[in-house]
Amino acid sequence: xxxxxxxxxxxxxxxxxxxxxxxxxxxxxxxxxxxxxxxxxxxxxxxxxxxxxxxxxxxxxxxxxxxxxxxxxxxxxxxxxxxxxxxxxxxxxxxxxxxxxxxxxxxxxxxxxxxxxxxxxxxxxxxxxxxxxxxxxxxxxxxxxxxxxx
Numbered sequence: 741x742x743x744x745x746x747x748x749x750x751x752x753x754x755x756x757x758x759x760x761x762x763x764x765x766x767x768x769x770x771x772x773x774x775x776x777x778x779x780x781x782x783x784x785x786x787x788x789x790x791x792x793x794x795x796x797x798x799x800x801x802x803x804x805x806x807x808x809x810x811x812x813x814x815x816x817x818x819x820x821x822x823x824x825x826x827x828x829x830x831x832x833x834x835x836x837x838x839x840x841x842x843x844x845x846x847x848x849x850x851x852x853x854x855x856x857x858x859x860x861x862x863x864x865x866x867x868x869x870x871x872x873x874x875x876x877x878x879x880x881x882x883x884x885x886x887x888x889x890x
Contacts, residue, residue: 742767742774743828745786752838754789758853759860762888766864769887774868777817783831785867787860792839810840811859813866832867834860861885 744763746756763785767774774783790798792808800806814833836859838852845855865881872878 741782743782743784748789749794750789750791750838758857759787762857762860766861766888770868770884777868778829782828784828785831786833788833788835789838790835792837795835795837798835808837808840810844811836811863813863815867817869834863836860861888
């Protein structure tokens with residue numbers, strides 16, 4: 741199971757419920773994969789909503805890119821050995837810029853909430869080992885995102 745935490749560092753009203761529902765669906769769709777990575781324990785996942793200024797600073801510090809981005813994920817399962825530990829496992833943290841999400845939603849012609857849900861699922865996939873460094877990986881990520889969002 742995925743335990744979900746939510747922090748909104750902006751003044752914008754953002755509904756936590758949609759993200760909770762997506763986290764549950766993510767787990768249902770990818771249960772065997774997630775359970776293997778979590779050693780059949782509960783995984784802790786936090787979502788933090790930030791503005792462009794904050795995400796730009798993070799992007800510069802962690803990715804050496806001095807521009808805002810839409811989502812940054814920190815995948816802890818890749819860098820921590822949990823098999824000998826007990827209790828919940830910290831799976832990852834996802835940061836979404838509401839400012840960039842607003843711009844992207846407008847360009848794509850859908851709601852801000854839909855764009856943020858897309859970014860959240862994308863971030864979760866990264867936290868659980870998926871990537872898009874080549875076409876094959878990108879297609880795999882898109883396939884799982886479609887199943888979770890559908």
